[in-house]
Amino acid sequence: RKEVEQDPGPFNVPEGATVAFNCTYSNSASQSFFWYRQDCRKEPKLLMSVYSSGNEDGRFTAQLNRASQYISLLIRDSKLSDSATYLCVVNIPNAGKSTFGDGTTLTVKP
């Protein structure tokens, strides 16, 4: 079983739709979590950190469920510009390793 798993998609949604991605992790010692966005094999860019209490940034909401060991990303009112691959990252603070999910591809259509 992979340490971090994401549904690869693709997710094809119309503009204005709400879409949610999940990312499950296997190591219960994981402590820090992030969502990144990657466009067309360019460098990943930080979208948002994921805090225990959940956090929101505009149309984006990230949540953490420690009991079930997953994080989620919710995008409301999807824009064409949201089309990208979304990567989750899970870190174990006492180790230096950083594990990425394989990414979920989102295409927003007019």
Add this chain to the structure above:
Amino acid sequence: EAQVTQNPRYLITVTGKKLTVTCSQNMNHEYMSWYRQDPGLGLRQIYYSMNVEVTDKGDVPEGYKVSRKEKRNFPLILESPSPNQTSLYFCASSPRRGYEQYFGPGTRLTVT
């Protein structure tokens, strides 16, 4: 401007010819890391460094070397490249381990 730079951006080389990909950051970050990205396999960590002179293996270290003699630089060395090292390589830095990472623009390497 705060950034992570990598050089070269594109490289085509032949099997066995030693090469170095440089990575530099100007944010005084403690943590630096190298990843490779292949279709269908996502980003896989090659090596990371939690501070100067401290390096450790990631998930796919075979065939690679790194060094961290200065805080800002973290070069990736391929002593004897092989075709299976053809990939897209990213360097990243972070204020500390476990914090958010900032990526360089990537290096597309082709080994023939």
